[in-house]
Amino acid sequence: MIPEPALQPCNDERTARPGLPPELPSKWSWATLGKVALFINGDRGANYPKQSDYVGNGVAFVNTGHIEPSGRLALERMQYISRASFDRLRSGKLMQGDIVYCLRGSTIGKTARVDFAEGAIASSLVIIRSKADISQDFLYYFLAGPFGQRFVKQLDNGSAQPNLSVAAISKYPVPLPPLSEQRAIASILGALDDKIELSRRMNETLEALARALFQDWFADATQDDLPEGWRMGKLRDCCERVENGGTPSRNVPDYWQPQEVPWLTSGEVRQKIVAATENFISRAGLENSSAKLWQKETTVVALYGATAGQVTLLGSEMCSNQACCALIPKPGWRFYVYLHTSSSIQALEQQVRGSAQQNLSQQIVADLPTLLPDEHTIAKFDSVVAPFIERWICNLFESCTLAALRDALLPKLLSGELRVPAAAKLAEARA
Numbered sequence: 001m002i003p004e005p006a007l008q009p010c011n012d013e014r015t016a017r018p019g020l021p022p023e024l025p026s027k028w029s030w031a032t033l034g035k036v037a038l039f040i041n042g043d044r045g046a047n048y049p050k051q052s053d054y055v056g057n058g059v060a061f062v063n064t065g066h067i068e069p070s071g072r073l074a075l076e077r078m079q080y081i082s083r084a085s086f087d088r089l090r091s092g093k094l095m096q097g098d099i100v101y102c103l104r105g106s107t108i109g110k111t112a113r114v115d116f117a118e119g120a121i122a123s124s125l126v127i128i129r130s131k132a133d134i135s136q137d138f139l140y141y142f143l144a145g146p147f148g149q150r151f152v153k154q155l156d157n158g159s160a161q162p163n164l165s166v167a168a169i170s171k172y173p174v175p176l177p178p179l180s181e182q183r184a185i186a187s188i189l190g191a192l193d194d195k196i197e198l199s200r201r202m203n204e205t206l207e208a209l210a211r212a213l214f215q216d217w218f219a220d221a222t223q224d225d226l227p228e229g230w231r232m233g234k235l236r237d238c239c240e241r242v243e244n245g246g247t248p249s250r251n252v253p254d255y256w257q258p259q260e261v262p263w264l265t266s267g268e269v270r271q272k273i274v275a276a277t278e279n280f281i282s283r284a285g286l287e288n289s290s291a292k293l294w295q296k297e298t299t300v301v302a303l304y305g306a307t308a309g310q311v312t313l314l315g316s317e318m319c320s321n322q323a324c325c326a327l328i329p330k331p332g333w334r335f336y337v338y339l340h341t342s343s344s345i346q347a348l349e350q351q352v353r354g355s356a357q358q359n360l361s362q363q364i365v366a367d368l369p370t371l372l373p374d375e376h377t378i379a380k381f382d383s384v385v386a387p388f389i390e391r392w393i394c395n396l397f398e399s400c401t402l403a404a405l406r407d408a409l410l411p412k413l414l415s416g417e418l419r420v421p422a423a424a425k426l427a428e429a430r431a
Helices: 083-088 136-144 146-155 179-218 266-270 283-287 334-342 345-349 362-366 375-415 420-430
Strands: 029-032 037-041 059-062 079-081 099-102 111-113 119-121 125-130 173-176 231-234 239-244 261-264 279-281 299-302 311-314 324-329 369-372
Touching: 059 083, 099 136, 111 136, 119 125, 125 136, 136 146, 136 173, 136 179, 136 375, 146 375, 179 334, 179 375, 179 420, 239 362, 261 266, 261 283, 266 299, 266 311, 299 334, 311 334, 324 334, 324 362, 334 345, 334 375, 375 420
Parallel strands: 059 119
Antiparallel strands: 029 173, 037 125, 059 079, 099 111, 099 125, 231 369, 239 324, 261 279, 299 311, 299 324
C-alpha cells in the first residue's frame, strides 16, 4: 500500500500545494476533495460479478480499460453484466454525470465522466459524486487536469501495482470558486469538449462510410469469379516497399533534442488514424538511425507486444520505432491498402507468435493474402473514398487544436489566473 500523502489542513496557508497558487481570487476558498464530494466504492464481496454474469447485452460494467485519455468511456469496448447480477450489487452503482476514478494499477488517476443512465464499477475504480452546491463538472476538470494529476504522481511510488485509497484522495486540496463561477468555468471547458466529441462522432460516420464503400466494391469478389484484370496476390503487391522503423541511440542526447520529428510507438497504433504522437526525435536522430520518415496516409502495422496486428493510418508525416512496419503504398493504392489491412486485423492477430513476447514479422504482414483489382478500379475507388478519409484526418487535427486550447485554459481557469470573461473570449476566438 502506498502511504497516504502528508497534506496539512487546507485552511493552513503554509500548506504545500504543488502547482497550485499560493493565493486565490476574492471569494474563492480552499477545500479538500473529501469535503466537497462523496466516494462510492464498488462491491468487492461475494456479489462481485463472476465470468458467468457477463452478457452481450445488459448493464454496463466499467473498468479502467474503458477510460480513454480524453475522459470518455469507450462504449464500443464496454462489458455488460446481467440485470440479476447488477441487482445483487450493494454498492458501486453509477448515475448519469458521475465521475469514475482509477485507484489501482498503472493507470491510477485516470478519470472519466458517465454519460449513460445506469451501470456499475469494477473494484479498481471509485465513484466520485459532488455534494450539494458543488459543480460535478468542475470537480471532473480539477481531477482530470494538471493539478489533480500532480497529486496522483506524488502518491505513485513506481511499484508494479500502485494503488490509492479513498482516504488519500479525500485530502486533495481543491481551489473552490463560488458555484456560479464553477459552472461558468466548466461551461467553457465543456463547450470545447463537446466540439471534440461532435468531431469524434462525425469521424465514426466517415469511417463507416469508407468501410461500407470498401465492402461494396470488393467484398463479394471471389478467387473463382474475379472480374477481368483482377487477381489474388499478397499485400506487398500493393506496396512500393514494406519496412520497419527504428530507434535512435538513447545514449546520444542530440538524437532526441530538439523534438523535431514525430516518432510513433506501437502502443499508439491502437488509434485508427494517428494525428499526433507523444514522442519526437531530432533530425539528427532520424538521419543517424534506422528510423525512416513515412509520408502522410501510410499504413502502419504493430509487430510486437499487446498491440501486435493492430493497424493505423498516418495522419501526417512521421517515423516509428522498430516495433512497427510501414506499408508504403503504390501510387493510387493508399486507401485500399489501409482499408484492406485494417479489415484484416483478426487474420494478422492469428499469425502472432511467441508466448513471453507476442510478435509478427514483416514478412507475415507483407504476405497477407490480398485481392488485387485492376489499376483503373483502384484509381476510381481512391477518388471516391478520399473525401471521407481526408475529412476524417482533418477533423482529428481540429480536435487536437481544441484539446490543446482546453488544456492551456484549464489550469489557468482552475487557479484563478485567468478569469471567465477573458477565457470565454479566447475560446471563442480560437475554437
